[in-house]
Amino acid sequence: MSISQSVRKALEASSWVRRMFELGLEMKKQFGDDQVFDLSLGNPVLEPPKEFHQELRRLAEAPIPGMHRYMPNAGIKETRMAVASRLARETGLSFTENEIIMASGAGGALNVIFKTILNPGEEVLVPAPFFWEYIAYAGNHGGSVRAIPTGKDFQLDLGVIEEEVTSATRAIIINSPNNPTGVVYSPEMLKSLGALLSKLSEKLNTLIYLISDEPYARIIFDGLEYPYVYPFYSPTIVATSFSKDLSLAGERIGYIAVHPDFNGKLELIEGLTYSTRVLGFVNAPAMMQRAVQASIDLNVDVGWYQTQRDRLCRSLEDMGYQFVHPQGAFYLFPKAPIADDVAFAQELISHRVLVTPGVGFGGPGHFRISYSVEERVLEGALHGLSLAARAHGLPG
Amino acid sequence: MSISQSVRKALEASSWVRRMFELGLEMKKQFGDDQVFDLSLGNPVLEPPKEFHQELRRLAEAPIPGMHRYMPNAGIKETRMAVASRLARETGLSFTENEIIMASGAGGALNVIFKTILNPGEEVLVPAPFFWEYIAYAGNHGGSVRAIPTGKDFQLDLGVIEEEVTSATRAIIINSPNNPTGVVYSPEMLKSLGALLSKLSEKLNTLIYLISDEPYARIIFDGLEYPYVYPFYSPTIVATSFSKDLSLAGERIGYIAVHPDFNGKLELIEGLTYSTRVLGFVNAPAMMQRAVQASIDLNVDVGWYQTQRDRLCRSLEDMGYQFVHPQGAFYLFPKAPIADDVAFAQELISHRVLVTPGVGFGGPGHFRISYSVEERVLEGALHGLSLAARAHGLPG
The missing domain is CATH 3.90.1150.10 (Aspartate Aminotransferase, domain 1)
Known part of the structure; x- marks a missing residue:
C-alpha cells in the first residue's frame, strides 16, 4: 500500500x-x-484592494535587503504590531505583538493550534453544521472533533453545550460568521457562552479553550459591528486569515491571536511558535506579511x-x-x-x-x-x- | 497545563x-x-536574482484576475509544468505536471510526505549526522526517525543500511548536499543504494520509500553536476524548495516530485494532495508559485x-x-x-x-x-x- x-x-x-x-x-x-x-x-x-497591489509593487521595485529570508517563526515584528494594534483598538484589550503569531491562513492556524493543545484522545466540540475540515485538522494531531446540535436558527444551544462538555473536552470551536450558515453570534450569546465555559472549567477542574475561527469576521452585513469573543472568556485563541477580507485565499496569510489576559499565555505562545516551526510552516509567507501590514485597515x-x-x-x-x-x-x-x-x-x-x-x-x-x-x-x-x-x- | x-x-x-x-x-x-x-x-x-523581482513587479503592476485565489491543492498547472519540464530535461525521465505537487518549502513538503505514507509505529531511517527537524516531522504523524551511522567521510554505509532496515522501515531519507556536512553523494553511491533498497524491498516483501530532501541541490561546487537519485530507484519521493537556489527561504515555496515510473504513484499523489489540503497548507503561496515559474532556470x-x-x-x-x-x-x-x-x-x-x-x-x-x-x-x-x-x- x-x-x-x-x-x-x-x-x-x-x-x-x-x-x-x-x-x-x-x-x-x-x-x-x-x-x-x-x-x-x-x-x-x-x-x-488596489492599495494592496500598490504595496506589492513598492516592495518589488525596491526590495528590502533580506526581506525573503527566514525570520522568527512567529513572524515579522512590525506586521504583528499592526495586527495587535488593530485588535487593541477594536477590543479595548491590551494586545501586543507578543500575542500574535502569523500563520499560513486560518487552516494553517488551526493545525498549529490543535497540534499545540491536544493530547491523544482529547476532543474538540463543534456546534453543527460546521466546516468539515475541522475533523481532519483535529485528527492530524491525535484528537477528535465531536459535533453537537445547535438550537433555533443555528444559534448556540447552551443547554446542549453544558450537557456535552466532559473532562475529555479540550476546546470548543466556534465560527462566526458561520460557514455554512452565515449566522453571526451576538455579544449576548458570546457572553453567556463565556460564563458557561468558566463555570464548566471550574466544575470539571480543567482548562477548556474557546477557539474562534473567524476568517469571515469582516464580511458582515446590515451595519453590524463584529462581535468579538475576547471580552467574555480569557482562555480564548483566535484563528483567522486575510483570505476573505483582502481576497488573498491562495496566498496563505493569516494569524493566531491569544487573549492577552489568559494566564497560561506564555507557555501557549511558545508552544504555538514551536508548532508553527515543526509542522513545516516555519513562518507565514514573508512578502505577504509585509503586504498585509500595509493593508491592515482595508477591506474588499x-x-x-x-x-x-x-x-x-x-x-x-x-x-x-x-x-x-x-x-x-x-x-x-x-x-x-x-x-x-x-x-x-x-x-x-x-x-x-x-x-x-x-x-x-x-x-x-x-x-x-x-x-x-x-x-x-x-x-x-x-x-x-x-x-x-x-x-x-x-x-x- | x-x-x-x-x-x-x-x-x-x-x-x-x-x-x-x-x-x-x-x-x-x-x-x-x-x-x-x-x-x-x-x-x-x-x-x-533580479529577474525574480522583475517578475514580482510585473505581477503587481498587472495583476492577473483571480491570481490570489484558492487553486487546486497541488498548485498552479503552469508552474508544475515548468518544474516537470526542468526535471525531465535534467533526468531524462518522463516527468509531467501530474508528478509535481507545489509545497510550502521543503519542511512543508516533508510533513506532507510523512503524513501521507506513515502508519503508526513505522520508522524512517536517516544517516547521521542529519537535520534534526526530521525527528519532529516524523513524530507529528505518528512515525519516528531512527538515526544510523554513516561511513568514512560521512558517506552512506550500505552495510549498515542493510543491517538496519526492518519490516517497520517505511522509508530512508537522504539529504545531499548534506546539512550539516556539505557532503554530496556520488551517482555510484546512489546507484548502489537503489540496488540495495530494491533487494531489501523484495526480501522483506515491503515498500521502502527513498525520500530525497534536496533543497541544496543547486548549491554545488567544483563543476559538479547534481547527482539525482531518480535514475536508481523508482519508489522515490523528492522534497525540495526554492529557499536556497533563489534565496526565498521566508516565502515558503518548494515542491514534491514523485518518480514518474513508480507504480503506486497515482494513489501516492492523491494522498500527497489530500495531506497538503488537510494539514492546512491548502496550496503553496499563489503569487510565489508564479514568480518562481518565471525563474525556474535561475540560480543565485x-x-x-x-x-x-x-x-x-x-x-x-x-x-x-x-x-x-x-x-x-x-x-x-x-x-x-x-x-x-x-x-x-x-x-x-x-x-x-x-x-x-x-x-x-x-x-x-x-x-x-x-x-x-x-x-x-x-x-x-x-x-x-x-x-x-x-x-x-x-x-x-
Whole structure:
C-alpha cells in the first residue's frame, strides 16, 4: 500500500465529493463552462484592494535587503504590531505583538493550534453544521472533533453545550460568521457562552479553550459591528486569515491571536511558535506579511457581498425555500425540499447548478450555496433552483 | 497545563538551544551586533536574482484576475509544468505536471510526505549526522526517525543500511548536499543504494520509500553536476524548495516530485494532495508559485558560496581543524578539538563566535559552521576560531 491506512480511509470517505465534482466537470464539458452555475466553492471572487497591489509593487521595485529570508517563526515584528494594534483598538484589550503569531491562513492556524493543545484522545466540540475540515485538522494531531446540535436558527444551544462538555473536552470551536450558515453570534450569546465555559472549567477542574475561527469576521452585513469573543472568556485563541477580507485565499496569510489576559499565555505562545516551526510552516509567507501590514485597515467591498445576499435571499424566499437569513460570510444554507440533500444536489446538477450537500457540513437535509460568484453565475443558478423547487411542490 | 504533553516535552528537550541562543543575544548586547560573529544560521544571505523581482513587479503592476485565489491543492498547472519540464530535461525521465505537487518549502513538503505514507509505529531511517527537524516531522504523524551511522567521510554505509532496515522501515531519507556536512553523494553511491533498497524491498516483501530532501541541490561546487537519485530507484519521493537556489527561504515555496515510473504513484499523489489540503497548507503561496515559474532556470551566484567555502576551508585547515571537504550546501562540519561539542561551542561564544554543536545533528564531537554569512562575519569569526584552536593545542 503506497499510502497510510488513515489517509486511504480519508480518501475513501470523501469519494462522494469527488463523484459530485466529476459530475460537475462532465456538465461543464457537455454544456460549456458558461452554462454551468457553480455555487459550491468558498473562493473569494473579488480582487484585493488596489492599495494592496500598490504595496506589492513598492516592495518589488525596491526590495528590502533580506526581506525573503527566514525570520522568527512567529513572524515579522512590525506586521504583528499592526495586527495587535488593530485588535487593541477594536477590543479595548491590551494586545501586543507578543500575542500574535502569523500563520499560513486560518487552516494553517488551526493545525498549529490543535497540534499545540491536544493530547491523544482529547476532543474538540463543534456546534453543527460546521466546516468539515475541522475533523481532519483535529485528527492530524491525535484528537477528535465531536459535533453537537445547535438550537433555533443555528444559534448556540447552551443547554446542549453544558450537557456535552466532559473532562475529555479540550476546546470548543466556534465560527462566526458561520460557514455554512452565515449566522453571526451576538455579544449576548458570546457572553453567556463565556460564563458557561468558566463555570464548566471550574466544575470539571480543567482548562477548556474557546477557539474562534473567524476568517469571515469582516464580511458582515446590515451595519453590524463584529462581535468579538475576547471580552467574555480569557482562555480564548483566535484563528483567522486575510483570505476573505483582502481576497488573498491562495496566498496563505493569516494569524493566531491569544487573549492577552489568559494566564497560561506564555507557555501557549511558545508552544504555538514551536508548532508553527515543526509542522513545516516555519513562518507565514514573508512578502505577504509585509503586504498585509500595509493593508491592515482595508477591506474588499463588503457591500457587494451584501447585494449578492439580498438578491439571492429575495429570490429563494419567492421560490419557497426555507432558510435562516445570514448576516455574514458569503453562504446560505437552505433546507432541501426533500430529506436527502445529496439526491437534491444531484437534481440541481441536472439543472446545471452546483451546490454542496449539507451532509458535508454535518447538516443533512440542507444544502450550501456560496454566493461569492459573479452576478451572471448567480442569475443563471436561480433558474435551476427555481425548476428544482417546482419539482417538489414549492412555488419555484 | 496550557499545552499538550508532547509539545511541552519537545520544548524542554530543546532548552539547551535556547540557552545558547540567549548567550549569543547577551554577547550581542554586550559587544554590539557587529562584534558577534554568528555562524549558526542556515539562512541564505544572498538576494534573489533580479529577474525574480522583475517578475514580482510585473505581477503587481498587472495583476492577473483571480491570481490570489484558492487553486487546486497541488498548485498552479503552469508552474508544475515548468518544474516537470526542468526535471525531465535534467533526468531524462518522463516527468509531467501530474508528478509535481507545489509545497510550502521543503519542511512543508516533508510533513506532507510523512503524513501521507506513515502508519503508526513505522520508522524512517536517516544517516547521521542529519537535520534534526526530521525527528519532529516524523513524530507529528505518528512515525519516528531512527538515526544510523554513516561511513568514512560521512558517506552512506550500505552495510549498515542493510543491517538496519526492518519490516517497520517505511522509508530512508537522504539529504545531499548534506546539512550539516556539505557532503554530496556520488551517482555510484546512489546507484548502489537503489540496488540495495530494491533487494531489501523484495526480501522483506515491503515498500521502502527513498525520500530525497534536496533543497541544496543547486548549491554545488567544483563543476559538479547534481547527482539525482531518480535514475536508481523508482519508489522515490523528492522534497525540495526554492529557499536556497533563489534565496526565498521566508516565502515558503518548494515542491514534491514523485518518480514518474513508480507504480503506486497515482494513489501516492492523491494522498500527497489530500495531506497538503488537510494539514492546512491548502496550496503553496499563489503569487510565489508564479514568480518562481518565471525563474525556474535561475540560480543565485553559487560561485560566491564556493569562494566562501574555499576561504573558510583554507583557514580552518591552517588552524589544524579536521573536517570533510564539502562539495555543496553552505555548511562545514569540523571535528571539535575536544570531545564535548556543546562545551566547545560555549568556548567559541566567549570568543564571540556562534556555531551549532554537532549533538544538534546527531553528530556529537563536531560543530556546524554556516558560511552563508557576509564576508566580514566570516573574517571576524576566523579570529575566534583560531583562538579556540590554540587553546586546545592546535596551530590556530
